[in-house]
Amino acid sequence: MTGRRVVITGVGVLAPGGIGVKNFWSLLSEGRTSTREITFFDPSAFRSRVAAEADFDPWEHGLGPQEIRRMDRAAQFAVVAAREAMADSGVELSEIEPHRAGVTVGSAVGATMGLDREYRVVSDGGRLDLVDHRYAVPHLYDYFVPSSFAAEVAWAAGTEGPATVISTGCTSGLDSVGYAAELIRDGSADVVIAGATDAPISPITVACFDAIKATTPRNDDPAHASRPFDRTRNGFVLGEGAAMFVLEELGAARRRGAHLYAEIAGYASRCNAFHMTGLRPDGREMAEAIRAALDEARTDPEDVDYINAHGSGTKQNDRHETAAFKRSLGEHARRTPVSSIKSMVGHSLGAIGSIEIAASVLAMENNVVPPTANLHEPDPECDLDYVPLTARDWRTDTVLTVGSGFGGFQSAMVLARPERNPA
Amino acid sequence: MTSRAVVTGIGVVSPNGFGAEDYWAATCGGKSGIDRVTRFDPSRYPARLAGEVSGFSAQDHLPSRLIPQTDRMTQLALVGADHALADAGVSTGDLPEFGMGVVTASSCGGFEFGQGELRNLWSKGGQYVSAYQSFAWFYAVNTGQISIRHGMRGPSGVLVSDQAGGLDAIAQARRLIRKGSDLILSGGVDASICPWGWVAQLAGGRLSTSEQPDRAYLPFDTDAAGHVPGEGGALLIIEGAEAARRRGVTRVYGEIGGYGATFDPRPGSGREPALRKAIEIALDDAELSPEEIDVVFADAAAIPELDRVEAMAITEVFGCRGVPVTAPKTMTGRLGSGAAPLDVATALLAMRSGLIPPTTNVTLAPEYDIDLVTTLPRRTPVHAAVVLARGQGGFNSAVVLRSIDWNGPKEGNEHGIR
Amino acid sequence: MASGEFTIEDLRRILHEAAGESDGADVDVGTMDTEFIDLGYESLALLETGGRIEREFGITLDDSTLFESPTPRALIEAVNARLTVREPS
Structure with a gap:
C-alpha cells in the first residue's frame, strides 16, 4: 500500500483556557495565558504551585453519569476531544467497515489523577502497606492499565480496527499521530481517530517534578510563570488537556469532499540514549529526527514556514532545541518564526504534542503564527525568532512541530497543505 | 523496498x-x-x-x-x-x-x-x-x-x-x-x-x-x-x-510474517467479537492459508465467556480441531504485556525443536472443538504459528510467525523462505 | 536525625543509597576534589542525593547549591554551612 497519503480532516481540542477549537485558537492568537495557582488541591506544601488547569465540566460536554464515574479525567478529555473532531470532520464511520477504523491515544502518565486519589483511599491515607482491596472502585483496573483510554474512544466512535495507547513520555502526542498515520499508509486502516490526552495535575506528579526541580518555582506570578526562551525562565508549568484528530486517506477524504486541514507529510522519532531526563546541548538526535521527517515529507528545510517548538521553558530544553533547529535547518532556522504555545497552555506531558499539532494546523488554517507569551528578554543562547508576545500574520503552508521527552525521545512531524502536492 | x-x-x-x-x-x-x-x-x-x-x-x-x-x-x-x-x-x-x-x-x-x-x-x-x-x-x-x-x-x-x-x-x-x-x-x-x-x-x-x-x-x-x-x-x-x-548472522529463529489487530464492538452492540477478524487479517498479511498454520498459541483467558469466544474464533478460521492449540502460560500465569512476547519466543523455539509445549493441568471442556495440546509436548514439525493476545476492554491482536531457511540452498538470497 | 556535622562518610552512604555505587573511584578523602560527574554521578543522582540530605539533616539546600557544588568537598562545605545556620549554638 505504498503511496497512500494521510490528511487531517477533523480537529478537537480541550486545553486550559480553551475548550473547543474556537476558544483554543482565540487564546493562542490573542497571546493570553491560562496558567494560575493550582486550585485542584492545596498546593502550599509544594515547591512549584502553578499549573495550567482546564475548567472542564464533563456534564456540559455530554458525558453521562456512568462515563463520568468510570473514566479518569484524562479519558474524559480524550472522548470529548474525539467527539469534537469527528463532528468537525463529518466522517461517517458507519459507512466504512468497522475494522478499517482505528484509534490511537497518546498519554505519558495515564490515569495519574485517578490512581493518586484511589491509592489514598485503599491505603488509608498512606498508612497501609497492604492496601485494602475492599475499598477499591470497580474501575481501578482501567486506571491501572491506561489502554482503557483507547477503549473509551473506540466505544465512543464505534471503531473496531486497531486500537492502542502510545506512551512515549512527552512525545506521546506526536508519536500517537505519527503511529496513526503509519496505520493508514501501510493499509491497516482507512480512518484513525488519533491524538493524545493527559491530566497530570495531582500531588504525586507535582511532587515528582519538584524532586528534580523541573517545574518553575515562580509562584508569585502564576499568569506569567511559563517563559520559554526567556532569560529568566526557570522550569516548565504543568498543564493538562487533550487534542484528537480524524485522520483519513487523502483520496477517500477528497472523494467525500472533506475539509483538508493538513497532510501529515513526514514524521520521525529518535532516542538520545543519553539520560532519562537530561539532554545533550548539541541537539543531535532531535536534529536527526527533523531531517528524517523532512526527508519523508520530501520537503527542503527552506520550505518550512513555521516551527512549533517543544519550548518547555527549562534551560536545557530551550538551548537543546535551538541547537537542533540550527543543526537541521541551517541558516533557514534564523529566518523562520519559532514559537512555544506552552507559554500559554503549559506543558500537558503526553497530550501537548497533539495540542501542538492542533496549534500548527490552525496556524496553517489562519495564516497566523501563535506567539511565545511572556518572552521579554530572550536568552542570549536562544537567538532565533521566537515570535514574542504577539501573534503574527504569516503565510504558513508547511509547519515543523517537534517534541522532546523523558526517556530520551525526540520526535518531529511535518504538516503541509495537501494542495501543494496534488495527488 | x-x-x-x-x-x-x-x-x-x-x-x-x-x-x-x-x-x-x-x-x-x-x-x-x-x-x-x-x-x-x-x-x-x-x-x-x-x-x-x-x-x-x-x-x-x-x-x-x-x-x-x-x-x-x-x-x-x-x-x-x-x-x-x-x-x-x-x-x-x-x-x-x-x-x-x-x-x-x-x-x-x-x-x-x-x-x-x-x-x-x-x-x-x-x-x-x-x-x-x-x-x-x-x-x-x-x-x-x-x-x-x-x-x-x-x-x-x-x-x-x-x-x-x-x-x-x-x-x-x-x-x-x-x-x-x-x-x-x-x-x-x-x-x-x-x-x-x-x-x-x-x-x-x-x-x-x-x-x-x-x-x-x-x-x-x-x-x-x-x-x-x-x-x-x-x-x-x-x-x-x-x-x-x-552482520553475518548464521542462526535465525523465524520471521514475523503477519499481524492483525482489531477491537471488539462496544458492549451491548450485539455485534460479533472481533478476534476472528484479527486472525484473518494476520493470515492475509502473511499470505498464508489456515491450512498452512501448524500451531496456535491461545490467549487463554480462563474466563468461560472469553474462552468460548476464542475457541469459536479458532474453530471458525481453522475448522473443528483443525490445528493444534496450546497455552503454556498455564505454567507462568498471565504476564501482562510480557505474555504475548513470551508466547512468540515459545513459538519460535517450538519451530526450532519440532515440539509443541503443553497446556498443563487442563482437561479440555467438551464444548470446545479445538485440538488442545495438554499434559505432554507434542512432536510435530512447526513451520508456521499464530500467536493470539487479548487485552481487557476488547483489544485483539494476532501475529503469524514463519520459519525461514536461512542457511539453506539459496544461501545469500533472502527469498530462501520455505 | 544525624549529628551536627555532615561528613564524607555521610555523603558516601547517602550517595550509595540514592544512586548506587559507581564503576569509577568512590567518594573518599582521595577524591574530595574530583567532580561528581567524573565519579559517575550526574545531575539526577545529585538531586536524589540532595533530597535525602535535606530530609535526614533537616535543612533546605538552595536550588543552585547542588549545581554549584560540583565536588564532594564543595557539597560537604555547602551542607555544613546550612547546618551552622540552622544550629547557631
Missing part, C-alpha cells in the same frame, strides 16, 4: 525459567512457576497465587547505579534485553546507532515503584518523593532505559494495549524494519506483584481465587475460573533480513 523482519535473538525472564534455554526445558517438561505470592503477604486478599521470577537479584546482573532508579519490571527487562542481544551475537557498538531502536509494550508501568512513592507522599510528605519517580513508574521507562544502556538511537516506541500490547509492539518493530531500521529490540516485560498492583488487578475481576497452583489457571477447562497473574516476559532481537546478512 521493504525488508523481511527476522528474529535473531531471544531473551526470556519467566516464572518458570531464566534465559531462553532454561525456560524452554521447563516449558516442555511441564514445570510450573506458579506458587503462593512471596513478594508480600497475600493472606488478606482473595487471590494468593502468582507466577514470580523467584531468586532474581538485580545486583547480580546490573550496575549498582541503575538499581535505585529502576522498578523491578525494568530490572527484569534490562536483563532480558542483555540476554536477547547476547543470544543474537549483537555488539551494539559496532552497528549504526540510528539504525537500532527499541519498541516495548507496557501494561501498568513500574507500579511497585509507584506504590512506594505514593506511600512516601501521603504518609510523609511531598519532599519524600524520589527524584526517580518522574520516570521510574511511567510506561516508557523500559524502552528508555534499554536504549540508554545500549546506545540505540533509532526510531523507538512504547505501546499500551493491556495484554495485546505485546504483539502490537512486535508488529511495530516489523513496521520500523520495513521502513528501513536495521534492528529493533522488541517485546515486553511486566511486573506488578505488589499490594497496590494486586488490588488493581483484583478490581479487574479476572483473578483466580484458587489456592492450588495446579488448579488455579485452567483455560478451556470446565473449571476455568479466572487466571493467575505473573511477572516477566520476553524481549526479541528483530532485524531486517538484509541487515542480518550483512
